[in-house]
Amino acid sequence: MVYVTRKAAFSAAHRLFNPTFTDEKNERVFDKCNNFYGHGHNYVLEVTVRGLPDPETGYVIDLKRLKDILDECIIDKVDHKHLNFDVDFLLGIIPTVENLCVAFWQQLEGRLPSGELHRIRLFESEHNLADYHGEPVELVRWPAIAERQFEGALA
Numbered sequence: 414m415v416y417v418t419r420k421a422a423f424s425a426a427h428r429l430f431n432p433t434f435t436d437e438k439n440e441r442v443f444d445k446c447n448n449f450y451g452h453g454h455n456y457v458l459e460v461t462v463r464g465l466p467d468p469e470t471g472y473v474i475d476l477k478r479l480k481d482i483l484d485e486c487i488i489d490k491v492d493h494k495h496l497n498f499d500v501d502f503l504l505g506i507i508p509t510v511e512n513l514c515v516a517f518w519q520q521l522e523g524r525l526p527s528g529e530l531h532r533i534r535l536f537e538s539e540h541n542l543a544d545y546h547g548e549p550v551e552l553v554r555w556p557a558i559a560e561r562q563f564e565g566a567l568a
């Protein structure tokens with residue numbers, strides 16, 4: 414088995430909060446990432462695909478093709494966006510680095526022309542990252558996340 418990885422970077426804003434917590438608790442739990450109007454991160458995404466090299470091409474997956482799929486399924490949707498509002502497949506999800514890994518996996522699953530998705534690694538900063546290998550994880554959606562933030566912003 415051979416593992417190939419494509420790396421991609423994007424910048425996005427988010428606000429971490431749970432609409433059922435009080436403001437004080439959100440502040441305590443999510444700290445800087447609870448900033449009212451959101452704040453930005455320079456994310457680095459690594460997607461690893463495993464498989465056997467094709468005898469005719471030597472590829473597990475054509476990395477140019479993988480780049481195009483990543484752009485279409487993830488990067489074009491999240492780059493320079495606010496993750497709480499702008500991204501259809503993230504609506505209602507608390508956009509932690511952990512949850513983003515799971516959501517990105519779900520976007521990519523079934524889209525690869527060859528090989529199997531092996532790992533999603535996402536750096537939220539130089540020091541903080543999450544790895545996901547596709548084990549079952551329930552991605553909880555809080556429909557009030559976008560609504561409540563909008564109410565607060567307009568008040």
Ligand code: NI
Pocket residue numbers: 427445446452453454
């Ligand atoms: Ni943050």
